[in-house]
Amino acid sequence: MPRTPFSRLRAMLILLPVLLLTGCSKSMDWGFPEGVSSVNDASLSLWQGAWIAAGVVGVFTLILILWPAVFHRGKKDGPEFPKQTQYNVPVEIAYTIIPFIIVAVLFFYTIERQNIITEKTDTYAHEITVEGFQWSWQFGYPEAGEKAVVTGSPTQPPTLVVPLGERVRYTITSNDVVHGFWIPAFMIQMQNLPGVTNEIEFTANKLGEFPGRCNILCGRNHSQMLFTVKVVTPAEYDAYLETLKGSKA
Ligand SMILES: [Cu+2]
Numbered sequence: 001m002p003r004t005p006f007s008r009l010r011a012m013l014i015l016l017p018v019l020l021l022t023g024c025s026k027s028m029d030w031g032f033p034e035g036v037s038s039v040n041d042a043s044l045s046l047w048q049g050a051w052i053a054a055g056v057v058g059v060f061t062l063i064l065i066l067w068p069a070v071f072h073r074g075k076k077d078g079p080e081f082p083k084q085t086q087y088n089v090p091v092e093i094a095y096t097i098i099p100f101i102i103v104a105v106l107f108f109y110t111i112e113r114q115n116i117i118t119e120k121t122d123t124y125a126h127e128i129t130v131e132g133f134q135w136s137w138q139f140g141y142p143e144a145g146e147k148a149v150v151t152g153s154p155t156q157p158p159t160l161v162v163p164l165g166e167r168v169r170y171t172i173t174s175n176d177v178v179h180g181f182w183i184p185a186f187m188i189q190m191q192n193l194p195g196v197t198n199e200i201e202f203t204a205n206k207l208g209e210f211p212g213r214c215n216i217l218c219g220r221n222h223s224q225m226l227f228t229v230k231v232v233t234p235a236e237y238d239a240y241l242e243t244l245k246g247s248k249a
Pocket of ligand 1: 132133178179180214215216217218222225
């Protein structure tokens with residue numbers, strides 16, 4: 001049987017609920033897990049709100065497109081062209097002001113959350129350095145001495161050990177090209193720039209292991225710039241710093 005547009009539409013309508021149901025049964029995190037890091041607390045609702053706003057605009061726009069296509073079709077015995085309108089001042093004012101309001105609201109909340117995420121304090125508990133290089137990472141723990149560094153390689157991705165519930169200041173640098181320090185579950189991304197020192201402070205709020213990646217295309221083996229973030233209890237973190245002192249210093 002030849003495939004008609006109708007049979008294709010029917011297949012899509014049957015598949016749609018299946019896709020929606022499997023999407024929901026896996027987890028109800030709505031995009032990102034909640035409460036994993038202090039950054040999630042600030043950005044998750046902004047991320048969700050931006051998608052809801054985009055959805056509302058999308059549905060409204062779709063209605064505006066489909067409405068005339070369905071209800072104002074050309075009639076067989078009607079005129080060749082519909083009534084031609086050169087301009088409509090109220091409509092033009094509306095579609096200038098409405099997008100401006102949408103952008104202004106998104107801008108306001110983005111700046112508000114960005115100020116929370118990038119805030120630097122004097123009360124952080126630990127310091128960790130994050131250096132990107134082609135093509136892996138070097139994590140340093142200055143509290144355990146200058147030589148307390150963990151260096152990865154494409155074949156042996158390093159582990160970034162961080163303490164649970166304690167604020168850490170990360171110093172982010174690069175020794176060659178631009179890299180992107182990215183922990184998806186933590187909703188954190190900050191670039192490693194050659195010649196520039198970036199800093200970000202955050203708290204990891206959930207025990208466990210989380211994947212980390214480089215998200216700036218930085219060369220041939222960019223895709224192998226992987227690392228693991230391991231969140232441990234503060235006591236385990238102190239013990240880890242001790243092992244770094246013992247083996248490297
Ligand atoms: Cu990279």
